[in-house]
Amino acid sequence: MSYLDRIRPCHSWHPENYRPFIVDAAGAAPLGWVQHDFARRLEDFPQVFEVSDKAVVLPARFGGFESRSAELEEVLRKLHGSGEIPRWRGEDYGICRRWGEDLLFKMERAAVPLFGLPAFGVHVNGYVQTADGPQLWVGRRAKDKAVAPGKFDHLVAGGQPYGLSLLDNVIKEAAEEASVPAKLAASAKPVGALRYFCGRPEGQRNDVLFCFDLELPADFQPFPGDGEVEEFFLWPMERVLERLHDSDDFKFNVALVNLHFALRHGVLTPDGEPEYQAIVEGLAGRFED
Amino acid sequence: MSYLDRIRPCHSWHPENYRPFIVDAAGAAPLGWVQHDFARRLEDFPQVFEVSDKAVVLPARFGGFESRSAELEEVLRKLHGSGEIPRWRGEDYGICRRWGEDLLFKMERAAVPLFGLPAFGVHVNGYVQTADGPQLWVGRRAKDKAVAPGKFDHLVAGGQPYGLSLLDNVIKEAAEEASVPAKLAASAKPVGALRYFCGRPEGQRNDVLFCFDLELPADFQPFPGDGEVEEFFLWPMERVLERLHDSDDFKFNVALVNLHFALRHGVLTPDGEPEYQAIVEGLAGRFED
Numbered sequence: 125m126s127y128l129d130r131i132r133p134c135h136s137w138h139p140e141n142y143r144p145f146i147v148d149a150a151g152a153a154p155l156g157w158v159q160h161d162f163a164r165r166l167e168d169f170p171q172v173f174e175v176s177d178k179a180v181v182l183p184a185r186f187g188g189f190e191s192r193s194a195e196l197e198e199v200l201r202k203l204h205g206s207g208e209i210p211r212w213r214g215e216d217y218g219i220c221r222r223w224g225e226d227l228l229f230k231m232e233r234a235a236v237p238l239f240g241l242p243a244f245g246v247h248v249n250g251y252v253q254t255a256d257g258p259q260l261w262v263g264r265r266a267k268d269k270a271v272a273p274g275k276f277d278h279l280v281a282g283g284q285p286y287g288l289s290l291l292d293n294v295i296k297e298a299a300e301e302a303s304v305p306a307k308l309a310a311s312a313k314p315v316g317a318l319r320y321f322c323g324r325p326e327g328q329r330n331d332v333l334f335c336f337d338l339e340l341p342a343d344f345q346p347f348p349g350d351g352e353v354e355e356f357f358l359w360p361m362e363r364v365l366e367r368l369h370d371s372d373d374f375k376f377n378v379a380l381v382n383l384h385f386a387l388r389h390g391v392l393t394p395d396g397e398p399e400y401q402a403i404v405e406g407l408a409g410r411f412e413d
Numbered sequence: 414m415s416y417l418d419r420i421r422p423c424h425s426w427h428p429e430n431y432r433p434f435i436v437d438a439a440g441a442a443p444l445g446w447v448q449h450d451f452a453r454r455l456e457d458f459p460q461v462f463e464v465s466d467k468a469v470v471l472p473a474r475f476g477g478f479e480s481r482s483a484e485l486e487e488v489l490r491k492l493h494g495s496g497e498i499p500r501w502r503g504e505d506y507g508i509c510r511r512w513g514e515d516l517l518f519k520m521e522r523a524a525v526p527l528f529g530l531p532a533f534g535v536h537v538n539g540y541v542q543t544a545d546g547p548q549l550w551v552g553r554r555a556k557d558k559a560v561a562p563g564k565f566d567h568l569v570a571g572g573q574p575y576g577l578s579l580l581d582n583v584i585k586e587a588a589e590e591a592s593v594p595a596k597l598a599a600s601a602k603p604v605g606a607l608r609y610f611c612g613r614p615e616g617q618r619n620d621v622l623f624c625f626d627l628e629l630p631a632d633f634q635p636f637p638g639d640g641e642v643e644e645f646f647l648w649p650m651e652r653v654l655e656r657l658h659d660s661d662d663f664k665f666n667v668a669l670v671n672l673h674f675a676l677r678h679g680v681l682t683p684d685g686e687p688e689y690q691a692i693v694e695g696l697a698g699r700f701e702d
Contacts, residue, residue: 153701222701223683223690289684313679317693332690334683388677390602394512394623395578401512401621404606408697412442412511 125370127399130379131406134320142328143177145239148184149192150221150228157240157328165208169199192229200235209234211270217243218286223317223332230286237327243283246294247381248312248336250279250302250346252358258389260364260382261346263302263353265375271326275375276367277353278382279338279346280304290314290334301353302346304338312336315388318380318407335381337388361391380407414659416688419668420695423609431617432466434528437473438481439510439517446529446617454497458488481518489524498523500559506532507575512606512621519575526616532572535583536670537601537625539568539591539635541647547678549653549671550635552591552642554664560615564664565656566642567671568627568635569593579603579623587627590642591635601625604677607669607696624670626677650680669696 143163144154158166158180166173166180172195174181186192193216203209209232216230219241236243250261261279265272282297284290291310298309318333346356364382367373374382384407386392387400394400405411432452433443447455447469455462455469461484463470475481482505492498498521505519508530525532539550550568554561571586573579580599587598607622635645653671656662663671673696675681676689683689694700 224687291682291684314676314682314684315679316676317683317690319690319694319697319699387603387605390604393580393603394606395580395603398513401606401608405608408608409699410608410697 127369127383127403128406130368130372130374130376130383131403132411134322134376134380135406135409135411137321137323137328141323142240144179145241146179146181147228148181149186154179155219155221155228155241156330158238159327162208162238162327165203166199169202172196172199189227189229193231196229196231200232203235204232209238215283216286217241217283223334227286233283233285234326237324237329240328240330242330242332244290244332244334245283246281246290246297246336247278247333247378248280248294248298248309248338249381249385250304250338250340250344251385252340252342252344254342257361257391258385259358259360260385261302261340262357262359262364263346263348264355264357266351266354269352272375275378276373277375277378279356280309281378284334294336298338300350301348302356303349304346308340308344309338312338316384318377318384319409320377320380321409324376329377331377333377333381335384337385361386361389365391383407416658416672416692417695419657419661419663419665419672420692421700423611423665423669424695424698424700426610426612426617430612431529433468434530435468435470436517437470438475442510443468444508444510444517444530445619447527448616451497451527451616454492455488458491461485461488478516478518482520485518485520489521492524493521498527504572505575506530506572512623516575522572522574523615526613526618529617529619531619531621533579533621533623534572535570535579535586535625536567536622536667537569537583537587537598537627538670538674539593539627539629540674541629541631541633543631546650546680547674548647548649549674550591550629551646551648551653552635552637553644553646555640555643558641561664564667565662566664566667568645569598570667573623583625589639590637591645592638593627593635597629597633598627601627605673607666607673608698609666609669610698613665618666620666622666622670624673626674650675650678654680672696 142157145156145158147155167175204212213233215233218227251258263277267273280298294312295309298304315337431446434445434447436444456464493501502522504522507516540547552566556562569587583601584598587593604626
């Protein structure tokens with residue numbers, strides 16, 4: 125096994141299974157990717173989508189953010205009713221090509237991967253600095269989670285809902301998932317971002333993860349708040365790296381963020397780790413074989 | 414002006430001006446890129462290179478590292494004699510496709526960009542942690558330097574010579590360039606790497622920069638050792654970012670490493686910097702326009 129076995133699947137997809145989703149208001153470049161089967165379902169809504177063999181287009185005739193969002197929601201609720209979108213989360217994502225740009229529309233979270241649209245999230249590594257290097261708080265996801273049940277996770281992570289700043293989302297999720305006081309959570313430091321694009325059971329993930337480091341006092345003890353995580357462990361980085369290297373026990377995208385953490389904190393070193401350059405390039409979505 | 418104006422040029426080249434340099438012992442994928450004019454000069458050495466319109470090939474018949482290095486050196490010395498390689502540095506780089514792999518040969522440093530071969534370097538940001546965030550030591554390069562005279566630079570940076578570990582190179586360069594004691598320099602922490610590929614006056618740069626953070630005591634005062642740098646300033650990151658944003662005053666690749674520093678230290682934030690995602694992707698060599 126290799127660290128690269130964790131990275132490659134996050135950049136793996138089969139373009140032949142998809143057609144571009146073009147939002148006219150955002151230009152001719154595809155904003156998302158739709159599987160052919162789902163594209164054929166969308167043919168039932170010609171008043172909203174222009175579906176051809178080559179692409180699914182959301183035409184520019186829908187005025188702006190509000191009307192575009194309302195038209196899409198009507199379609200998605202019908203698709204939920206007919207079982208095409210089985211799990212309705214009741215949480216909207218704001219959709220744009222790049223973080224910080226004007227939003228084109230908002231969309232029920234569960235539908236976003238079906239359209240392969242850009243989605244954003246916050247991934248917070250809580251850690252304790254020791255004389256032997258950082259120790260990382262690792263959560264074990266509840267066994268009844270729909271996505272990645274029982275896998276290892278960060279102290280705090282969550283999709284980015286419409287209408288919040290990233291840091292406000294960190295503070296909210298930190299309270300809900302790990303009972304971290306708001307003042308402590310607010311000291312989380314943004315340390316970069318990771319982008320990946322991959323096919324997953326839930327659809328096409330086209331994600332940007334905003335990574336945060338939250339340094340915690342040695343006596344801080346997180347505890348599960350909302351039942352997303354069952355329990356938390358404080359692990360030396362060597363143990364984190366061993367599990368990353370030898371197993372799939374970390375949730376797929378958590379592995380990326382933890383390798384990024386190990387690089388930034390000098391736990392993996394270019395003099396000591398033979399795959400260092402390949403890990404750096406892989407996290408950037410670049411592979412040479 | 415924009416931070417992206419610093420990043421884009423580092424990923425800009427014109428493939429039509431080059432042909433691949435293929436080293437048979439390293440497989441069929443190009444290891445480097447040679448400008449057409451220089452390729453025609455290499456036609457004078459048919460015993461070493463197979464030159465065609467499509468590629469320059471170093472055939473597998475040269476046994477191993479030592480004989481390959483010796484054959485190449487003989488050619489390069491002749492090209493230096495005839496003025497094709499004006500500035501002979503007398504320092505060898507070890508050549509491989511990726512850092513950590515077995516070396517294929519060593520090559521006079523000045524020739525490496527003429528072949529567009531992978532080169533490695535260490536870039537060390539010396540900084541002082543303050544209550545208002547990190548302050549960065551900035552050097553001004555001597556006005557008589559061949560490359561980037563008068564530009565702003567790191568506390569310590571240098572190409573990676575054959576036969577040293579990266580950290581040993583950090584320690585050596587830190588003593589030479591900024592009079593940093595070895596014990597202090599040895600505390601430099603590897604924090605990642607940046608790869609870029611661009612055409613420059615000296616040839617094709619195909620570089621991997623290993624980034625290091627060196628936290629310094631507030632009372633530490635570097636001073637120029639070998640004359641590479643004229644003087645050092647301790648700047649708040651706001652001032653560093655302002656110069657990065659509004660000018661070309663930093664050496665081209667130093668700008669990349671300093672933006673990477675600003676991301677990792679939370680000086681640029683995704684809630685505050687509209688170009689955050691574009692900067693992250695640009696540093697990874699990915700651009701969407």
